[in-house]
Amino acid sequence: MNDPYQRSAEYIDILIAEAWGFFAPGLAEALRGLSGTTGVTVDLGAGSGRGVAVICAALPDDSPVLAVEPSPSLRAVLLARAHEDVRLRERVTVSPTDALGTPLPDHIRALVAMNMIGHLSPDDRQVLWGRAAPRLVPGGGVILNLSPPTSPTHIARSRMSSRKVGDLTYEGWASAEVVGDHQVRWHMTYLVQRDGQPVSELVVEYDWWVLDEAELGKELAEHGLTTRRTGPPDAGMYVATRN
Template identity: 35%
Template sequence: MTDDYAAAAEFYDLMATPYVATVEPVLAKMLAEVDTIAGPVADIGAGTGLSTMLVADALPDARIIAVEPAAPMRAVLLSRLAARKDLRERITVRPQGFLETRLPTGCAAVVALGVIGHFDPATRSRVWRTIADALAPGADAVVEVQRPGRVEPSAERRYTTARAGELRYEGWSRADPADADSLVWRMTYRTYDGDRLVQEVRTEHHVWPADAERLTAEAHAAGLRLTGADTATGLLRFTR
């Protein structure tokens, strides 16, 4: 997974702007009852820090552990912290994968946006147990169902556009089944100066889709109970 994001890191934040605007109020609502005195909040697969910033804004008193194995994505996250002394004092960035990171017990919450599909079904059971073990009793985990939630092909489409200065950026995606359980998302990022294409970058991500019903069953087996769901964003809240 770490190499998959080497090319995407350059464009990630520009492409994610509409997504962040949609997710922000829902995530803030799901985290509204988090007791930040209980312990830190873990952000799994923090990426460039977009989700970390959402958690930091929603919980201004929380200590946050941001877990991100991909160095290009982590570089953007650390750049954010370099510019924000207030955040540097309360956000710790762990440069390992989630299952290689030793989280403290008694976390006030765990957040996993855009990440659960990167684990195959056998590994996901370990992920759920690790989340449950990290949470304080009564604490919540917010996990995103990554669309489409099932193995099916998706024709190439332009999913977003953005502008920065004189240049226009386009994000394109296509999904191809790899086997009965997984997909390969093929992402293309194009940069235009007017109508002239000046840059094109392609990358691929291997994912194992799971819908809300399946994730809920997996979480329940680990001792987590579904206590909230938002179908528009795919966010699910589980309580230990």
């Protein structure tokens, strides 16, 4: 599998930290709002594990988590995060698989897919919903976000995030071009600077499938799930539960 994070993984955790300040309360609220209280919470495309930490904090200590992460370099950060905190180590299983290749638990409390659904084509999503929906425990749900753009749209280059660690400042810049009816291509630049002077620059590109709220709701309805917004306004977060 092509891994768009192979070269950028070292920057992902620090540059997504600010966004998680926004997503964490929404994810915790959505998890606690589910009436299903048994089964495994699956974090699909868990990345560096920020969502996993939120899941563990939101749910009871005996509630298991399966963190699915195909990128070896991001998985290294995830595994370190899961190992470092004993409350995570005892309940988080890290799987080196991807969304379609991972063996899903028979009983799923929540299927979480934060900041990742654009990596799946419409056909892949259909397969995923077909596998996941019947495994949701009664009252379980799918929780995900649709990050903008939700339709094929040109996005002008802008700075997404900036963090200072020691003497160095790390910046993530992004732009997107339309490459298909349902696809954009993100151009990501990771810029490291010292005292305003460039130290290094990495450019990474990857394609991203876009969909909007109506398309998501229709897809999930075909698998017996009802979708509603959750989280802070403008978070683009949704929870889908069985009808």
